[in-house]
Amino acid sequence: xxxxxxxxxxxxxxxxxxxxxxxxxxxxxxxxxxxxxxxxxxxxxxxxxxxxxxxxxxxxxxxxxxxxxxxxxxxxxxxxxxxxxxxxxxxxxxxxxxxxxxxxxxxxxxxxxxxxxxxxxxxxx
Numbered sequence: 001x002x003x004x005x006x007x008x009x010x011x012x013x014x015x016x017x018x019x020x021x022x023x024x025x026x027x028x029x030x031x032x033x034x035x036x037x038x039x040x041x042x043x044x045x046x047x048x049x050x051x052x053x054x055x056x057x058x059x060x061x062x063x064x065x066x067x068x069x070x071x072x073x074x075x076x077x078x079x080x081x082x083x084x085x086x087x088x089x090x091x092x093x094x095x096x097x098x099x100x101x102x103x104x105x106x107x108x109x110x111x112x113x114x115x116x117x118x119x120x121x122x123x124x125x
Contacts, residue, residue: 002026002114004096009119012086016123020081022096022116030074033099036081037109038092038121045095045109049081053102061107064090086123093118 008020020036035050049060049070058070069082079096097112106112 002029002032002098004098004114004116006094006096006116006119009094009121011122011124014086014088014123014125016086017082017084018086018121020083020094020096020119020121022079022081024077024079024098028074029072029077029079029098031100031102033102033104033106034070034072034079035097035099035106035112036070036079037095037097038090039095039118040089040092043092047107047109048094050105050107051079052105057105059105059107083121086121088123088125091121091123093120 003025005023031053036048037045039045051058051070055072067085072079095118096116098114099112
């Protein structure tokens with residue numbers, strides 16, 4: 001079993017930055033693909049970004065491309081999401097997810113095996 005705990009959310013003005021962290025415990029995530037999803041009030045959960053086990057391959061939703069960066073530190077068993085140039089439409093609960101098949105990038109939430117509890121990000125205009 002893998003436990004995931006997100007942190008780093010908060011309230012920020014439009015144009016600002018936040019860095020989310022996802023700390024894993026229970027077992028190493030060095031062989032897992034990792035991703036971030038988000039869910040805004042009244043909306044379905046949506047894919048944000050993903051990274052393969054090695055960190056060499058990343059993939060982003062069009063809505064965040066060029067503004068967000070996903071990265072990982074396998075030695076620390078942690079994944080990050082650097083969010084720059086934040087917009088009010090980025091407001092959501094952000095979730096970290098882990099997938100056993102570490103070589104594949106998957107954008108569907110059904111493709112992930114473990115989930116964190118989420119961290120709230122609120123961007124004011």
